Structures are given as structure tokens and as C-alpha cells.
Amino acid sequence: MASGNGSVSMMDDYETLISTTDVELLKRAWRNEKAAPEILQYETALIQRIKEQIQLAEQNVEIFESNGIGSLTVSLYQMDLDRSQFLLRSYLRIRLQKIEKYLFHILKTDDQLNRLSRQEQVFARRCTDDLGSHLDETVLSRLPDNYQSVLKQSVTSEEDDMVPAPRLDTFVVCKARQYLSGLDFEPEYSTEIAELESDLLTFACYKFIKKPFEKGMIDLV
Amino acid sequence: MYARKGYELVKDFASGEKGQLQHFNEELFNQVVDQCTQHYTELEALIRKMQEESVDVRETRNADHYGALIHHLSLIRNKRCLMAYVYNRAEIIRNLAWNVGLELLELPEEIQEKFSDSEKTYFGKHSAALQSYMADLDIDLNVDMVPPKDPYIKVRVLHDMGEGILLSDKTANLARHSMHFLKRTDAEQYIARGLMEELTG
Numbered sequence: 281m282a283s284g285n286g287s288v289s290m291m292d293d294y295e296t297l298i299s300t301t302d303v304e305l306l307k308r309a310w311r312n313e314k315a316a317p318e319i320l321q322y323e324t325a326l327i328q329r330i331k332e333q334i335q336l337a338e339q340n341v342e343i344f345e346s347n348g349i350g351s352l353t354v355s356l357y358q359m360d361l362d363r364s365q366f367l368l369r370s371y372l373r374i375r376l377q378k379i380e381k382y383l384f385h386i387l388k389t390d391d392q393l394n395r396l397s398r399q400e401q402v403f404a405r406r407c408t409d410d411l412g413s414h415l416d417e418t419v420l421s422r423l424p425d426n427y428q429s430v431l432k433q434s435v436t437s438e439e440d441d442m443v444p445a446p447r448l449d450t451f452v453v454c455k456a457r458q459y460l461s462g463l464d465f466e467p468e469y470s471t472e473i474a475e476l477e478s479d480l481l482t483f484a485c486y487k488f489i490k491k492p493f494e495k496g497m498i499d500l501v
Numbered sequence: 502m503y504a505r506k507g508y509e510l511v512k513d514f515a516s517g518e519k520g521q522l523q524h525f526n527e528e529l530f531n532q533v534v535d536q537c538t539q540h541y542t543e544l545e546a547l548i549r550k551m552q553e554e555s556v557d558v559r560e561t562r563n564a565d566h567y568g569a570l571i572h573h574l575s576l577i578r579n580k581r582c583l584m585a586y587v588y589n590r591a592e593i594i595r596n597l598a599w600n601v602g603l604e605l606l607e608l609p610e611e612i613q614e615k616f617s618d619s620e621k622t623y624f625g626k627h628s629a630a631l632q633s634y635m636a637d638l639d640i641d642l643n644v645d646m647v648p649p650k651d652p653y654i655k656v657r658v659l660h661d662m663g664e665g666i667l668l669s670d671k672t673a674n675l676a677r678h679s680m681h682f683l684k685r686t687d688a689e690q691y692i693a694r695g696l697m698e699e700l701t702g
Contacts, residue, residue: 331640359649359651362645362649362685362686363648363649365645366645366648366649368640369640369641369642369644369645370645370648372638372640372642373599373642376631376634376642377599380592380595381592399634399637399638400634402633402634402637403630403631403633403634406626406630406633407627407630410623410626410627410630411591411623411627414587414591414619414620414622414623415584415587415588415591417619418587418617418619418620419534419580419583419584419587422534422537423534423537423576423580423583424537424538424541424576427537427541427576427577427580433577433580433581434573434576434577434580436573442581442584444588
């Protein structure tokens with residue numbers, strides 16, 4: 281969306297203003313979601329605001345068109361709108377694809393399930409039923425009784441050992457928003473990572489930086 | 502050798518081109534399932550034998566115990582192979598729903614005939630789940646797959662699509678080989694189905 285508060289005269293103020301518009305926030309959420317191996321917390325309030333702004337911009341473009349305002353202006357607005365819509369769609373799409381991929385893992389724990397929006401939860405439940413019955417019909421119902429679980433290899437398995445889970449030990453490229461000392465990281469990884477310079481592009485194992493990342497101190501790139 | 506068939510099944514999947522669906526290998530699949538049943542019969546027979554000899558099934562570590570263990574392990578290995586086969590195929594099927602079309606009939610026939618019956622049902626159900634999510638949010642997620650540069654793009658029509666096709670801002674006569682300047686969101690669905698191509702440069 282046009283963030284157009286042009287009246288701010290100081291360049292610095294302008295920069296901070298730009299970097300906190302909803303579109304910038306969405307871009308950040310989108311980038312993080314795209315790079316993180318696991319599903320992140322759904323940005324309920326932000327997505328709601330973005331949707332309203334997109335609606336507003338759509339109305340504006342229509343009004344401009346009917347008022348016969350120059351086609352260049354209209355197409356610039358249209359382009360801005362298109363970009364925001366792409367971000368929103370892509371954000372939601374990436375999340376759905378992650379949900380599809382780690383269905384059983386996400387539905388297993390409340391911690392994971394609560395990261396989903398209400399609609400995503402409905403979707404995840406439906407998907408699990410569908411995939412479950414597909415697997416059941418094709419494979420599981422044809423195996424001996426003790427081997428029919430989707431989550432376990434057999435009744436003798438003590439824990440769920442057939443659930444595809446995201447790999448938290450993959451590497452990600454990240455950037456700290458501020459200087460991070462050893463205290464900001466999980467104590468168990470203190471030998472792996474001791475500090476992170478602000479704004480320095482770093483290549484790190486996702487699980488080492490998971491804690492400060494979830495607090496918003498780190499951005500993934 | 503035990504569990505070799507399961508390995509062949511997974512290899513059959515892995516040797517296919519990435520993201521492309523092969524025919525569902527019914528024959529090999531059934532052989533693996535049969536093997537599972539066989540392993541189970543033998544496993545049960547061994548356990549029964551141990552019970553008849555009145556040795557403690559849980560604690561004893563004799564030849565029969567290890568025999569039974571081998572059958573058990575072969576069985577779960579086969580199960581993993583079977584599940585991996587179906588699960589990974591399901592993943593490709595879901596991607597088809599994203600990239601090609603949400604209706605089974607929209608998919609090219611070459612792809613449709615590679616589905617098993619259960620996979621056809623699954624595709625239908627999964628598409629329905631996606632569609633109801635989109636309806637719930639009132640947002641169409643199947644367009645805008647690539648970041649937009651221009652709101653309009655130049656396309657060439659590859660197949661005869663008939664006259665008077667309704668686009669968001671006009672109706673067009675999309676005859677084969679004709680070139681058009683269309684809204685990107687309109688053209689995308691046709692490009693995905695191979696009915697048009699984008700002209701670049």
C-alpha cells in the first residue's frame with residue numbers, strides 16, 4: 281500500500297516510518313516464514329489489517345478509473361496493489377504448504393496447533409482426515425492388526441516414530457536486529473553460539489537461534 | 502531376501518523424474534503387502550511354537566525369538582516402504598492441485614491415468630479442503646504464483662480456446678497462435694494448464 285505520509289520532513293523519521301508500515305511488516309513475516317523450516321505463529325492482527333488495506337486500495341483504483349484519472353497513475357497504484365496481494369497470497373500459501381507437509385506433527389501438540397489461524401486449523405484437520413483415510417485404504421487396512429497405526433510403526437513402538445517432522449537442525453541465513461549476547465540464546469547451545477553482531481549476515485543452525493528468533497530479535501533472510 | 506520388494510518399490514518411486522508422477526505400481530505394491538502378511542503368519546507361528554514349548558515369550562532369547570524378531574523388523578521395514586511410496590505420491594498429487602488445477606478433470610489425461618482410485622478420491626477431497634479454506638478467507642491463492650513485475654503481460658495462445666472467453670476486464674477471442682496483452686492474473690491460470698505461453702523480452 282502507498283505508505284504516503286509525505287509530510288514527514290526528516291529523512292530519518294521517514295525511514296523508520298517506512299520500515300514499520302504494515303506492508304514492510306508483512307514482508308518481514310513472509311521472509312521469515314519462507315526461510316524457517318517449521319511453521320511460525322500466524323500474524324492474526326497484521327493479516328487482518330493488510331486485508332482491509334487491500335480492499336481500500338482496490339476501491340481507490342476503481343474510483344480513479346471511473347474518474348478518468350491518468351492511466352499512468354492508476355497503473356502505478358495497481359502495481360502497488362498487485363505487489364501487496366502477491367505478498368499476502370504467498371504468505372498464506374507457504375503456510376498451507378508447510379501444514380500439508382507436516383500435518384501429523386502439527387496436530388500432535390497444542391503448541392504447534394496454536395500457531396495456526398482458525399481457518400488453518402480447520403484445513404489441517406480436514407487434511408489429516410483425508411490423508412489418513414487415503415493411507416488407511418491403500419496401505420494400513422491391508423496390514424496385520426498390530427501394524428495399522430499411522431503414527432507408529434507397530435504397537436511395540438513406544439513413541440510416534442512415523443511422523444515426518446521439520447528438521448530444526450538445517451542452516452538458515454539470518455541477521456540480528458540488535459547485538460545479541462550469550463544470554464539471549466538457549467543455555468544448552470552456549471558452546472555453539474556466543475554472540476551475534478547486529479545487522480551482520482550470519483549462517484547459523486536454525487535451532488541455535490530459535491529462541492531469539494521467536495522473540496523477534498533476529499530476521500531470517 | 503526379505504524386504505527387497507519394498508526397496509524396489511521405493512526405488513521405483515525415486516527413479517522417476519522429480520515432481521513427476523509415475524503409474525501406480527499396483528503389482529509390486531501388492532507383492533509387498535502380501536509379503537507383510539507372510540511375515541506375520543510366520544511370526545505368529547514362531548510365537549505359537551514358543552508358547553507350546555512353554556517358554557516365556559517376553560524374556561527368552563532363543564533362536565525362535567530372533568527368528569520372530571527378523572520377521573517383525575522386515576514387516577515394519579516393508580510398512581515404511583509402502584507408506585513412503587504412498588505418502589510421497591500424495592505430496593506430488595497435492596502439488597498438482599496447487600500448480601495445475603483443483604479439479605480432477607482439469608488435469609491432463611496422461612496424469613489422471615497414473616492415479617490409483619484412492620488417489621483420485623484423495624485429490625478430490627484435498628482440493629475441496631483447499632477450496633473451502635480459500636472461500637472462508639475470500640481470497641484466491643491459486644493466482645500470483647510468481648512475484649509480479651508488470652500488471653500486464655504478453656502471451657501467445659497455444660491451443661484453440663474458443664471465442665468470447667470472459668476475462669476480468671474484457672472478453673477476448675483467444676484463437677490459436679494469436680497474441681494478446683492480458684492482465685497477468687487472468688493469464689496465469691491458462692499458462693499453468695499449458696494453453697498459453699508468456700512472451701518475454
